[in-house]
Amino acid sequence: MRKIHIIHTGGTISMEEDQRGAVKPGDKHPLSDLSGLFDIEIDVQISEIFRLPSPHVTLAHMRQLAQGIEEAIQNGAEGVVVTHGTDTLEETAYFLDLVLQQNVPIVLTGAMRSNNELGADGPHNLFSAVEVALCKEAGDKGVLVVMNDEIHTAANVTKTHTSNVATFQSPQYGPIGIVTKRGVNFHHAPTSHDHFPITETKKNVILLKAYAGMDEQIFQALSSLKIDGLVIEALGQGNMPPQTVPQLQKYIEKGIPIVLVSRCFNGIAQDVYGYEGGGRMLKELGIIFSNGLNGQKARIKLALALETTSNHEVLSQYFTQ
Ligand SMILES: NC(=O)C[C@H](N)C(=O)O
Structure with missing residues (x-):
């Protein structure tokens, strides 16, 4: 049985649209029950470290999240998935990539449509992110971002569209892999990885x-x-x-x-x-x-x-x- 830890942090993936069309933080997360969805048996821990729209996220929150991920791994997680708002997702992903030195898969995902909207992408993105987190090959590639069936490195991925579900792209090199109905395929690997063992985030x-x-x-x-x-x-x-x-x-x-x-x-x-x-x-x-x-x-x-x-x-x- 593989141990996966899902950490929720907020964003549209944990939001709902109200009757007047405003998307707001809700009280639900997508896919609270993952049982039976994967080919192998998994033991899923779920926690929420904060619940914020991602424009509210600061470097201090990113550090708090990094500590939460380290704790999850110390407690036996063999893969960690983080749900996050998409507006600053690339910044959090890159921050984590630079401060964490782990060889278990760490995967960020989010959604462009909230949970009660037609065609909500959150449940599928979370499912795909768990698929990648279950894949041992994902462990040596730094922090990854999985959205819309594509796997991106934290260093290259960027949000390119305000609303389209295919918003995340890697302009320099493209995605490093894809998630298909038959599994996860990596087609190239990142070449370098920087690491900053920081204890503070005070620089302006x-x-x-x-x-x-x-x-x-x-x-x-x-x-x-x-x-x-x-x-x-x-x-x-x-x-x-x-x-x-x-x-x-x-x-x-x-x-x-x-x-x-x-x-x-x-x-x-x-x-x-x-x-x-x-x-x-x-x-x-x-x-x-x-x-x-x-x-x-x-x-x-x-x-x-x-x-x-x-x-x-x-x-x-x-x-x-
Ligand atoms: N799609 C999203 O998650 C956008 C939202 N404004 C956020 O970043 O929290």
């Missing part, structure tokens, strides 16, 4: 998005705040409007690390362009270029990395791996 990392005509104002306004790091979703291959450059330089001189990603949906930020504000100039200033993470994940990574080091060289290496 801000995420900004660049736009045509961006100037110094937002950077000046932010300079009155206590900021430990800055992530910028830059333009194209990694370029910024020239008016921002003197301010970026000031942040670097103050020892505040800046990590640059692209605001493009796909691809890697690189120091290709040599014009004013181009990637070459930004890299020479000491801005760290990230290798393909999106902004929200680079923010999680920088916040965790800063808990372990403030060394610029070490931080840069974390983002080039």
Whole structure:
């Protein structure tokens, strides 16, 4: 008999639509009875660590969840499934991927339609997530996200559509596997895995998005705040409007690390362009270029990395791996 632990944290997968069409936290979770659904006998523990819409989730909640997962594994779970709201699911998944070092499957899932809506996807997603958590092969691939019959890595997956059930995609490399009626198929494996053994999540990392005509104002306004790091979703291959450059330089001189990603949906930020504000100039200033993470994940990574080091060289290496 395989032991699986399901941890509920809230999100649409635990919500219902009321008579006026507003989707709200309910008092039910999908599939409370999993008996007879799987080919093998399973022993399922179910717990709820918090019940929040995922826009309410903070780094402190993510740490609490990481501890809950570790406890479940210490208590014998051979696979852990977490249900979570989809809005910030990718951030929680990546946080867990970076802080947990476990070789049992850890799988996050959610739903785009609440439990009493026509075509609710929560029960099927939870079923598929348990299928993956039961699969021993899933144990060495880091934290996984299972939605709409696809298996994604925490590092790559992102929410791409506001309402479609096929919202979760992995722009760089695609899903690493699929869930079918006959079982779980992995078709490729993640190549690297970072680990940050943190005990706190106190660093304040801000995420900004660049736009045509961006100037110094937002950077000046932010300079009155206590900021430990800055992530910028830059333009194209990694370029910024020239008016921002003197301010970026000031942040670097103050020892505040800046990590640059692209605001493009796909691809890697690189120091290709040599014009004013181009990637070459930004890299020479000491801005760290990230290798393909999106902004929200680079923010999680920088916040965790800063808990372990403030060394610029070490931080840069974390983002080039
Ligand atoms: N589909 C969802 O779960 C979205 C919801 N707003 C949440 O993230 O909690």
